[in-house]
Amino acid sequence: MSELNGSTNSASGSSSCGSSDGESNGVEKRAQxxxxxEVVKDMAIDKMREKMDSLVHKLEKDVERKLDLLxxxxxxxxxxxxxKNYKLRELFKESSSSSISTADGGSSTSRGRNRSRTGGKLxxxxxxxxxxxxxxxxxxxxxxxxxxxxxxxxxxxFLNTVVHDFVDxxxxxxxxxxxxxxxxxxxxxxxxWSCMQIATLCVYPSFCLWVFVRKDCxxxxxxxxxxxxxxxxxxxxxCTFVAFVxxxxxxxDLPPASSVAVLMEMTRFVMKVHAFVRSNIPRALEKTTKTSxxxxxxxxxxxxxxxxxxxxxxxxxxxxxxxxPRTKRIRWxxxxxxxxxVIGVIFYISFIFERFLTPLFDRFGxxxxxxxxxxxxLFGSVMPGSLSFLCGFYCLLHAWMNASSELLRFADxx
Numbered sequence: 001m002s003e004l005n006g007s008t009n010s011a012s013g014s015s016s017c018g019s020s021d022g023e024s025n026g027v028e029k030r031a032q033x034x035x036x037x038e039v040v041k042d043m044a045i046d047k048m049r050e051k052m053d054s055l056v057h058k059l060e061k062d063v064e065r066k067l068d069l070l071x072x073x074x075x076x077x078x079x080x081x082x083x084k085n086y087k088l089r090e091l092f093k094e095s096s097s098s099s100i101s102t103a104d105g106g107s108s109t110s111r112g113r114n115r116s117r118t119g120g121k122l123x124x125x126x127x128x129x130x131x132x133x134x135x136x137x138x139x140x141x142x143x144x145x146x147x148x149x150x151x152x153x154x155x156x157x158f159l160n161t162v163v164h165d166f167v168d169x170x171x172x173x174x175x176x177x178x179x180x181x182x183x184x185x186x187x188x189x190x191x192x193w194s195c196m197q198i199a200t201l202c203v204y205p206s207f208c209l210w211v212f213v214r215k216d217c218x219x220x221x222x223x224x225x226x227x228x229x230x231x232x233x234x235x236x237x238x239c240t241f242v243a244f245v246x247x248x249x250x251x252x253d254l255p256p257a258s259s260v261a262v263l264m265e266m267t268r269f270v271m272k273v274h275a276f277v278r279s280n281i282p283r284a285l286e287k288t289t290k291t292s293x294x295x296x297x298x299x300x301x302x303x304x305x306x307x308x309x310x311x312x313x314x315x316x317x318x319x320x321x322x323x324x325p326r327t328k329r330i331r332w333x334x335x336x337x338x339x340x341x342v343i344g345v346i347f348y349i350s351f352i353f354e355r356f357l358t359p360l361f362d363r364f365g366x367x368x369x370x371x372x373x374x375x376x377x378l379f380g381s382v383m384p385g386s387l388s389f390l391c392g393f394y395c396l397l398h399a400w401m402n403a404s405s406e407l408l409r410f411a412d413x414x
Contacts, residue, residue, distance in 0.1 A: 127317075129325040129411035134398050152412050154344060157351040164355070178353040179346065182257030189258040192248055193265055199241060200269045204309045206233075207277060211302050234277060238270055271318050280304060281321035315410050316401045325411035338403035345395035350387050356384035 137143045159173070165173040210230045217223045245266040249259050284302040304322055312320050360377040363369065369377075405413050 031265055062160075125319040127319075127325050127412045129327070130414050132239075132398060132402060132413040134394075135402070135413065148325065150348075151344075154348050154351070157348070157355065161351055161355055175216075175347060175350045175354045178350040178358070179257075182255050184255040184258065187250065188252055189254055189262050192245070192262055194267060196245060196262075196269055200273060200313065203237075203273050203276070204306055206237075207280065207284075208303050214284070226234075238273065242266065242270060242299075261266060269313075272313055275318050275320050276309060276312060311408070313409070314404070315408055316404050317410070317412070325410050327406075327409040330409060331406055335403050335406045338399045338406070341399040342395055345391045345399065348391050352384045352388050355382055 009287075094210065138147060161175050162172055165171060210226070214223055214226055249262055254262065280303070283393060286302075306324055315324065317324070360380055402413060404410075
């Protein structure tokens with residue numbers, strides 16, 4: 001009996017020890033699991049903190065950059081506003097001085113002319129980041145209405161041409177005939193333009209050669225002979241350039257629009273070459289006559305880089321500068337809008353020729369025309385011709401210039 005009690009006591013003791021060991025193991029596992037969960041939570045919190053720090057840092061940079069841009073834009077607008085006010089005051093001063101000069105017999109006019117010119121020289125062109133005149137005027141709603149009126153007239157003329165051709169001839173003509181006839185042989189015109197571009201690029205090495213040879217000339221007599229021969233060489237180049245282009249246009253028998261484009265580019269190249277040479281000659285003379293103590297040779301400073309010459313050839317200005325005010329980026333929406341305006345003006349002029357000018361002069365040279373019909377045709381073409389002139393002015397001097405300025409990031413549009 002006592003043995004049986006001992007065995008039961010020992011069994012109960014062993015079971016109590018096993019249960020206590022199981023409980024301790026469960027507590028340890030639970031503690032380890034909680035520890036792992038805490039470690040994972042801490043790691044997640046650290047990652048979130050790092051992401052929040054990086055996000056705050058990026059936001060701070062973006063806000064700082066945007067604030068800098070806003071401040072720069074505000075400063076630019078204030079400068080532009082002050083410049084406009086200054087020009088307006090100068091305009092009123094000139095008008096008042098001109099009225100005084102008419103009363104005083106022209107004495108004030110001479111004083112104003114002397115004031116605008118310093119030592120017989122015209123005032124230097126100051127390049128400032130600003131919009132074109134029409135761009136600022138289009139901000140006014142009343143002026144913008146005139147623009148919308150011209151757009152509506154274009155749409156009406158387009159519909160008129162389509163309906164007239166469909167009813168009268170049984171087919172739809174979108175006014176492409178003047179465009180196709182005017183811009184015929186356009187690939188030949190592009191080839192001729194490429195030749196003109198290559199000839200214009202040859203001016204830069206020729207100018208560098210003049211500077212190098214002049215630097216090496218030690219005697220004043222030899223320098224004078226070299227300068228005079230270079231001047232005659234430049235005159236010969238310009239005259240030959242103009243004569244060659246005109247002769248090529250006549251020989252190739254280019255259509256009207258292609259001929260006008262080639263001749264306008266010829267005029268632009270001639271003026272660009274003259275402006276580049278005329279603007280850099282004083283600096284070249286100064287650098288080649290004075291001995292420089294620096295290690296850098298004088299002719300390296302006297303001649304601008306070729307990239308500046310290339311940029312000047314395509315920049316919409318005739319005044320050469322080594323540096324121009326530039327925009328920070330190309331606004332492609334503005335480029336696209338101005339290109340659409342150029343295309344729209346071309347169609348506008350095509351519709352004008354198709355509907356108003358061609359019917360007046362299509363019989364010239366084929367039948368006898370009386371003086372009365374000639375006068376009627378002449379006065380009947382005044383209004384369409386004036387409208388075509390205004391459209392051409394807007395196309396070339398506003399839309400095309402602003403599109404090229406935006407592509408080249410040229411900031412001075414005035």
